[in-house]
């Protein structure tokens with residue numbers, strides 16, 4: 001229901017300290033605690049807080065998720081934190097003729113263009129994805145007994161993403177991989193407080209964005225050069241170069257660079273985190289490893305020697321996908337995102353005023369015993385039951401019209417990795433019970449070192 005009213009009853013909760021509100025608790029306490037603690041204290045449906053300088057309501061539980069995902073662009077619109085807006089600016093203030101900074105949602109429009117991430121396009125790319133994964137496993141794992149999983153996952157993810165989004169006809173992918181630490185800095189800065197002081201996350205993220213933007217502009221120039229020679233290409237970067245905006249104008253290079261950077265960042269740490277925690281959880285459970293291996297061996301046995309993965313193979317990886325889903329339930333690679341309220345509305349008996357921000361988060365459902373029995377237990381069979389989790393309780397990719405556009409791409413990338421790894425290796429965790437650090441971006445403290453064992 002939505003209505004405007006003067007007799008408003010705001011949701012329960014606390015705005016915390018003057019100015020900073022509850023930002024410190026939000027950013028630095030475990031996100032698995034911040035939300036459930038307040039749900040228990042105030043309301044299971046909704047509570048108010050002040051984070052990142054904004055009056056915010058956190059909308060909770062499956063009903064909250066459903067309400068939010070069903071009212072996009074009616075009651076809410078996307079909101080990027082101030083740090084995100086500043087990091088992804090595609091203009092420099094010294095150049096007043098440049099257009100205003102685009103929001104990340106503009107890169108979303110481009111990535112949602114028909115074709116790019118649709119199954120047909122992904123199916124065409126799958127063989128190459130398999131090939132790149134094999135090559136990287138060979139060059140980074142072959143002959144080694146110990147691997148830093150997280151570091152490798154980042155290299156793999158960034159290589160795949162830049163080859164796919166920037167096009168494979170140049171060496172841009174290797175150049176992006178050299179910038180891997182800058183991508184980390186940006187990811188950490190996305191939810192940082194705006195303190196542009198050396199040593200602070202926001203300062204590092206800005207520096208990183210400048211370095212990546214510079215490199216991307218070189219890649220764009222090279223791409224334009226190739227296109228002018230008539231080389232036919234079908235990647236997102238080419239599309240951005242030729243597409244015109246609403247005013248019939250081509251995008252400037254800074255703008256294209258920012259949009260590409262947005263897509264690379266969105267698809268980078270999420271996939272790398274999932275791969276890393278997948279290796280952790282499977283490394284802890286040999287019974288699960290054996291089931292994955294059985295499934296992958298059957299798929300490999302049905303193929304000719306050296307034949308690359310195809311779309312139908314991916315659809316057979318049902319158990320493997322359930323294991324990945326369970327990984328994302330226990331360690332969601334992205335906690336949640338913000339919206340801005342477009343008009344006053346009421347929810348669960350409370351009024352939420354226009355201009356406030358709304359935050360939805362996986363942590364209001366993913367470990368809630370109401371929806372997941374024995375929530376701390378790693379149990380891929382939860383997704384086997386024909387009805388699976390209750391709708392809107394399991395939302396690692398969000399839902400509704402804003403659901404992650406990279407979901408299918410991520411599924412293929414992670415399954416392709418798992419297929420190649422289990423067929424060749426067993427592994428053991430070198431630091432059992434390794435501490436997980438990082439609040440908005442969960443990270444194993446030591447980078448998840450593993451010891452490899454070949455099957456032979």
Ligand code: HEM
Nearest residue numbers: 108266267270271274333334337396397398402404406410
């Ligand atoms: C395991 C991997 C991934 C997870 C768990 C994940 C999760 C999410 C979530 C929760 C959102 C927010 C949706 C919302 O605001 O309601 C999102 C948005 C987004 N994701 Fe992903 N994502 C993953 C991989 C990727 C990949 C590989 C790409 C790039 C191809 C990508 C591109 C995007 C973009 C561009 C958005 C912004 C969408 C918008 O604002 O409309 N993601 N993702």
